[in-house]
Amino acid sequence: MTDPNRLMSRRSTLATLGAAGLGLWAMHSPSAHADDSKGNDLNSLLPEFSEKSRDRLRRLLSAPGFSGHIPAAEAQALAETEQKSVGALMLGLLPLARTYSRPPISNYHVGAVVRGASGNLYFGANIEFPGHSLGFAVHAEQSALSNAYMHSDTGIASVAVTAAPCGHCRQFMTEMSPEGDIQILVGSSPAVKLSALLPAAFGPKDLGFKDGAFPVREADLSLPKGVDDELSVAALNAARQSYAPYTKANSGIALRTRTGRIYKGAYIENVAFNPSLPPLQTALAALIVAGESSSSVSKVALVEVEGAVISQKSAAEAVMAAITPGVKLQVVKAMGRT
Ligand SMILES: [Zn+2]
Structure with missing residues (x-):
């Protein structure tokens, strides 16, 4: 659709980030399942599925x-x-x-489906942010794994992805399964364990931690007196759910969209630091797989620990400038033990 070598204007960037992949948004709207033209999207996306299964998926979506x-x-x-x-x-x-992929820089669309230990399946896809460091990008596996994390699944059983997981994702997955037990499914190749894809991994135990990100634990954090608005409370809940053993800088973001929905994103830290997933990225991944557009974000709240060794504020503001210009980040400092 876009020549990756061509610099994109902010307008086209926003349009790309906000646009529906293959018309899936409309399919997610409450009135859509009566709309045959939208329903047909699944016919072309999943031609090998039976009509009965496509109907089941339409109802879910x-x-x-x-x-x-x-x-x-x-x-x-x-x-x-x-x-x-x-x-x-x-x-x-x-x-x-x-179809949840938003890659305006690479134009390389990656999808992932994670199976949690609960048996639930979680969608994820890659997200890129033009105008800023490539380090802000979200890989499809991270998106799907963070989806499972935000649903408080008890662990990760397997990950299916459209292309072999990159080294960054193998490292990210190690935090989800320090023993490397996750099964990786790519194309027609036999399933392979994460430990085979990343042998001799650098994991949480190298920094003195026995466990990884699962099971999801709750940090004991609270809002300052007088702060009790719905968005700050949602961001606090995300921060309580966040995983930050290495910095103790637990943080969470809540996004409100013009449809009135609120999406939460927890910070998910990695022992190798760089593959850590910032809370805004987790929340945006949640918003996109729910079928909404980042262009509909109207309010954003960040809750983070007072006096922590790192802050998510500057990175969140940079990403917001790319995708939600004009929306101000509301920052609340939480108190308590992490
Ligand atoms: Zn990757």
Whole structure:
């Protein structure tokens, strides 16, 4: 669609970040499942699926409050209808996951489907932010894994992805499974364990920690007296859910969109530091897989620990300048133990 070598204007950038992948937004709107033209998107995306399964997916995607995941029972029913293993189902769903991709710099669309220990499936896709460091980008695996994390799944069983996981993602996944037990599914290749893709990994134990990011734990944080608005409370809940063993700088973001929905994003730290996922990126990934556009963000709140060794403020403001110009970041300092 776009020549990657051509510099994009801010206008086209915003249009790309805000646009619906293959018309999937409209399909997510409450009125959409009655619209045959939108329903047809799934016919072309998932031509090998039965009509019964596509109907099941349409119902899930258009349900109010859809949050980019397929509950375990629904995943099982889809696998049975398709007479496939859940792993094969995950691979089959990748074209749908890829529609959540927003890569205005590389124009390289990556989709991922994660299976949590609960059996739930979670969508994810890559997100890029023109005008800023490539370090701000979200990889598809990170998006899908953060989706599972925000749903407080108890662990990660497997990850299906449209291309082999890059080194950055292998490192990110090590934090989700320090023993390297996650099964990686790519194309028709046999499933392979993370430990085989990243042997001799540098993991949490190298910095003295026994566990990784799962199971999700709660930090004991509270808002200052007098701060009790809905968005700050949502950002506090995200910060309480965040994972920051190395800096103790727990943080969370809440985004409100013009549709009235609120999306939460927790900071997910990595032992190798750079693959850490900032809270704004986690929240944007949640917003996109729910079928909304970042251009509809109207308010953003960040809650972080008072006096912590790092802050998410400057990076969040830089990303917001690229995708939600004019929206001011509200920063609240939380108190308590992490
Ligand atoms: Zn990657």
